[in-house]
Amino acid sequence: MISVKEATGLIAQHTARPRTAEVKLADALGRTLAADVASDVDSPPHDKAMVDGYAIVATDLAGDVTELAVVEEVTAGKVPTRGISSGQATRIMTGAPVPAGADAVVMVERTELVAAADETPTVRIEQPAIETGKNIMRRGTSLRRGEVVLSAGCRIGPKEIGLLAEVGRGDVPIFAPPTVAVLATGDELVPAGETPAAGQIRNSNSPMLAALATECGTTVNDLGIVRDDEDALRRAISRGLEADVLVLSGGVSAGVLDLVPEMLAELGVEQVFHKVRLKPGKPLWFGLCKGGDSRPCLVFGLPGNPVSSFVCFTLFVRPALASLAGIQSSDSAWQKATLTEPFQQRGDRPTYYPAVLRYVDGRAEVTPTAWKGSADLRGFAEGDCLVLFPAPERRFEPGELLDVLYLAR
């Protein structure tokens, strides 16, 4: 049986480079940028007024009140037709280009327009002095033409959408989201909306795995439930292999109806490994289906128990999906936390145990939940993280520092 580290290494080795695509700006939200984006403009594109008021020559203000001749009015979107010199002012609105010769803008609140019939209007400025450059944002202050403003690999959120618009990207290069097929196997399963008859349980894995895959920014095709029957499995798996990634649950253990590995082999899916040294999740199966010149479909056979399949998805499927989606994965989601209670670790496999993470005086503390094992989704849902108890079997004491993986909600 291989270790978690060996398994993640093998998966990474077989995961292809992300595909790129171009989408309209309005469709880029939540996607990952596939290329550096440089600006095609300076921003602001001109020296611009930051307030509504009067563009003036700063040295003209001396004394409590100064009266200047108003030579022009410039609103946003217009350009000044003339410059100003000492003794003159231009009425200017926020965002408009400052006329040549002006080096400050006085807020309109500090002024009074004196409109004289047949004469050039004047403005009285009630302000003894102003700094040079006041209320003017110089051209190119926030960015210069040609400058890279967003780098490949960045996630496109609302503020990136705004910036992409500002720098002229109506079409955006992104990494194409991988397609993921989800397939639950088991004669005992009924959909969530049905009442289970004797011997049956509801299919909690499909909705959960589809939700996990959706959170990774993928396009999910939920293929529903398939019976533990060779013909049904053959048909359903064949459909699933059309996706970039097929995530199966159940049927990979040692029961008489655990038919998934042999059916995958029959359909030409090459096994890379089966079984990993961890708890829960030991029966994990991984392989690839190389279909002609298209890139191979990654196939994950997750154990049927819901918590096992969640843990396996988190540790093994999620990094593969992130990499296929062009998201630079990191181990930063793991952190250290202090154990608050004694814990008896049993068996020879490292255990990923549901737990609650708390900060007490800025220190991370972790408390295992009252979890009843890999079928206990309820006990698992009471936690917000997984705490790793390394093998071998021993008693862990309060105060020990352990690795914790926070599970975002």
Ligand code: AMP
């Ligand atoms: P298996 O791996 O198929 O042997 O399943 C292991 C356990 O997980 C059995 O108790 C199954 O009933 C249960 N199980 C399998 N698939 C699902 C599912 N989709 N939702 C909930 N429980 C499941």
Ligand code: MG
């Ligand atoms: Mg089964």
